[in-house]
Amino acid sequence: MPLFQLDAFSVSFADPGLPQRHRFALDTVHELSYSVEPGETVAIVGESGSGKSVSLLAATGLLDGDIRTRGRVLFRDHDLLSLPQASRRRILGKEIGFVFQDPQSNLHPFMTIGAQIEEVLTEHTSLNRTARRRRVLELLGEVGIPRPEEKAQHHPGHLSGGQRQRVMIAMAIALNPALIIADEPTTALDVSVQAGILDLLTRLQAEHGTAIVFVSHDLAVVSRIADRVVVLKGGRLVETGTRDELYENPREQYTRDLLEASRARIRPRAARDGIRIGPPLLEVTGLTKHYRRGRRTTTAIEGLDFTVGEGEIVGVVGESGSGKSTVGTIVAGLQTADAGSITLAGHPYPVGGRHRAGTTAPHLAPELRRSVQLVFQDPFASLNPRRTVFQSIAAPLEAHGWSRAAVRERVAEVARRTVVDEVLLERYPVALSGGQKQRIAIARALALGPRLVVADEPLAALDVTTQVEIIELILSLQQTLGTAFLFISHDLGVVASIAQRVIVLGPDGVAEIGRTEQVFTEPRSEYTGSLLAAIPRLDDSPAEASR
Incomplete structure (x- = not known):
């Protein structure tokens, strides 16, 4: 006898725009049936x-909200819906x-x-x-x-x-x-x-x-x-x-x-001969950041050196707490490093000290602020729920003094490039899927024509098919616009499918930096090898995949 069973189970959400007798006309879940045996x-x-x-x-x-359910949900000999x-x-x-x-x-x-x-x-x-x-x-x-x-x-x-x-x-x-x-x-x-x-x-x-x-x-x-x-x-x-x-x-x-x-998602893309990587755009030397709580000091990053070339995608990977997001927020200009030097297209970042009335966010020069933009991890939280899609994409343009006509033209252009349907521009985020929201976040980041985009875990909240769509979008932007990306992720499979070079951050700092194919096929670091071994894989045999 099954322990748990759904029998022709349907779920409908109320549509307040319909007459009372038709409020539950559309099913979200349609006559779903399956069972689970003990153990x-x-x-x-x-x-x-x-x-x-x-x-x-x-x-x-x-489940909160005004819903209607049909069918049966059996747990042992109880129907949970009728209890x-x-x-x-x-x-x-x-x-x-x-x-x-x-x-x-x-x-x-x-x-x-x-x-x-x-x-x-x-x-x-x-x-x-x-x-x-x-x-x-x-x-x-x-x-x-x-x-x-x-x-x-x-x-x-x-x-x-x-x-x-x-x-x-x-x-x-x-x-x-x-x-x-x-x-x-x-x-x-x-x-x-x-x-x-x-x-x-x-x-x-x-x-x-x-x-x-x-x-x-x-x-x-x-x-x-x-x-x-x-x-x-x-x-x-x-x-x-x-x-x-x-x-x-x-x-x-x-x-x-x-x-x-x-x-x-776990295939290193070795053949990218058509992608032209230019000279270093971002140069980071001796990057160091400490966090202080009372008398306790924690080192997030110490002595990190790396570059990102014109039109290059560089992945930053590592476990939670390795300092990945700290690197991203510093490069994006949301906080300052304690030591080291950072230049983007020849423009130096401020390092150390306090800025903006006691905050640690640096005051970047306007040309530097335009040159680097950020895509956040959670597309649900990164868009203002009270702004339409058009308003969200237009916000950075308006902040930099663009005219109304220029804003409208530019929003339409970046929407086309990021495959954001024109009909979505007047909608609010609540009416969009996670993948649509992330496309809009990328469109907003591209609005000012940045030379570098910092993408901080941009796929973590998305399903695998949507992840593949966003990966293809980023690769197309790299090829057509020459945009460089600093791509931060805990998912080595995602990084393997998108980055030309990889920075692996371990518990003791940098584990290794190298070409994606080399790092994923012949890792020099034992730490990198352990991360690669932990990636869930779909091999030819499911029995092998489960080992």
């Missing part, structure tokens, strides 16, 4: 908007655990992690305070958090992304649930932390016999953990089967497209 891992895969998360949140009563809220809540608390994608948003910033895990035990068990605290330390140790007694007193902001995700897993397994629903739990993590989380989930499953529903857009990640795979598109089931069946002989073209997109 089994079932992966739910598909692009953004395919209904992966929506279906599971609606099925368990965790009273209190009964369903008891099941969700004790027998179904959740691991959400973004632990930063799902952990209370002002509560210690120990208190947050203990809250689960207080709500659903009769353990006394001493027993609860002992269980908290056991859970932290079980999920691999070092020094549990000390870490239990820390707030989420003092932990790394990987440690916060482990805390979420500790909360999910606190009551030994029969089922864990893990919704994109590794998307924002670097490859080594991602591998650790996948290994942790696999170990917990083996030790406790827990079933797992693992939601992901990345079939390479799924290949390491899934027994069976369910493929969704547009809220509909495309196909389902065992991992080996689906990966070796997919029946549907959409599944083949997802597999190809996952493979394409």
Whole structure:
């Protein structure tokens, strides 16, 4: 008998613009059916908007908003949709655990992690305070958090992304649930932390016999953990089967497209003879940055040297905390270095000191500010929700004194170059997909015609097929405009597919710098080799991919 089952399950969101009897006319999820056996891992895969998360949140009563559901959601012999809220809540608390994608948003910033895990035990068990605290330390140790007694007193902001995700897993397994629903739990993590989380989930499953529903857009990640795979598109089931069946002989073209997109991301592009790389545009020497908290000083970057040529894409990779984003924000002019020298097209950056009434953001000369622009990681947060697409792209032009006619002409031009449909220009970000938003963020960065774009984790929030589209866009901009990119990412697969040269930042500074093909095929550094070994890969044999 299945442990968890969706039977002809549909979800509709209310459309306030329609008459009352037609408010739920359009289904977001269409008659979805699949099951999960005890102790089994079932992966739910598909692009953004395919209904992966929506279906599971609606099925368990965790989806906010005015919605209507149809069909059945069975957990053991209970239909979760027909249960009273209190009964369903008891099941969700004790027998179904959740691991959400973004632990930063799902952990209370002002509560210690120990208190947050203990809250689960207080709500659903009769353990006394001493027993609860002992269980908290056991859970932290079980999920691999070092020094549990000390870490239990820390707030989420003092932990790394990987440690916060482990805390979420500790909360999910606190009551030994029969089922864990893990919704994109590794998307924002670097490859080594991602591998650790996948290994942790696999170990917990083996030790406790827990079933797992693992939601992901990345079939390479799924290949390491899934027994069976369910493929969704547009809220509909495309196909389902065992991992080996689906990966070796997919029946549907959409599944083949997802597999190809996952493979394409980890192929170093050796043949780029048509791309002309000019003399150094950005020159960085001895770059050093320290952060100070009270009496404690942390070194983010020390003595870093590198260049970016005219029209070149240079990747910066490394684990969380390696200083990647610090390099990007300094080059983008959002903060100053403590030491070293930086020049862009011959213009020097200010180094050291304090600027702008006590802030650490430097005052860059106008020609330097125009020459370098930034694309942020999260397309959902980087666009003003109260501005239309046109207004967002136009903002830097207006700030630099362009006339209204010139602004309109330039916005139309960069929209064409970044394949932003003209009909989107008058829409607001809420009406756009993640991929559309990131195209608009790139269009805004290109508006002033910069010579260098700093792209800080620009693909981390996107599904693999959308990632491939944005990679192709950046490569076309490099070829047609000669724009150089400093491309920052924790995803070595993405960097392999886009960069001519790679800077690998390790725990002790620079691990190595070299041509992409050389770094990915013959790494000189043991640290680089360990990062490469941790990349989830889709090999010819799924069994090999899972090792």
